Amino acid sequence: MTQQSKNSYWQQLKIAFQYMVPQLALTRLAGWFAEKQWGAVTHLAIKAFSAKYKINLQEAEKSEANQYASFNEFFIRPLKADARPINADQSAVCFPADGCISELGNIINGQLFQAKGHFFSLSDLLADDKKSAEAFENGKFVTTYLSPRDYHRVHMPCDGVLRKMVYVPGDLFSVNPFLAQHIPNLFARNERVICYFDTPFGAMVQILVGATITASISTVWAGVINPPRSGKVQQWEYPQDGASAVQLKKGEEMGAFRLGSTVINLFQADKIEFLPTLKATSAVNMGQAMTVSAAMQDSAA
Known part of the structure; x- marks a missing residue:
């Protein structure tokens, strides 16, 4: 052989x-x-x-x-206060977690690029929420893979007010880069927690994807989401103002994985531009800029 x-x-x-x-x-x-x-x-x-x-x-x-x-x-160890500086430019969006980029790019015809030879449906990813999927058509996405060695708390890429959270039951395939290349529709098949935010960059979705041995996913406003695992899609809606509103600043913690997985961010059309140096397999840190700032866009123009 x-x-x-x-x-x-x-x-x-x-x-x-x-x-x-x-x-x-x-x-x-x-x-x-x-x-x-x-x-x-x-x-x-x-x-x-x-x-x-x-x-x-x-x-x-x-x-x-x-x-x-x-x-x-x-x-889920917290880091020292100065371990992950948050990019201070309020016109720049940051990575929500340590890890490496699986893929990033444009959402075209309702499809996101998973890996070589594989695309997956935005509607499937959002639990068949076609209205939400339409809101992100022609937008952008970035998938960040957290390996076992990475810091496993997840933070806000920009200021945001939580509108809705959806728990979606599903498979628990491993989400490492090798399997992303070989298991079709991987991220839309796995268990996940979908968080919808209103931000200065329009609507933004941050999705925490479960995986084999990811024993639980938590958020700072709701605690541990799973277990238990009911086997049903669950949805929570949140007020936009008042004492019950969930308002988080850029760089603030929003959730955590008990063992590793993946974070997917969705942005609407014409709201952001990724830094041209970023590509699949790029190593990233939480707080590092993922987008071109307004000043950089103006100078390029």
């Missing part, structure tokens, strides 16, 4: 495994383990995980493995 054949065989095996593995049972098991406070065992697991994925604990508020009571506490 040639090396190419061997590689192809292992790739096919990886893809087949994703379809065969009991996704929910594995995710529940991971969630159970991650919540356990087992002292030295937990600290050993954190040290092994940190070494394997080359995690820089020195940028975290708690820089020693034995300071964390559970694996989940470690995984």
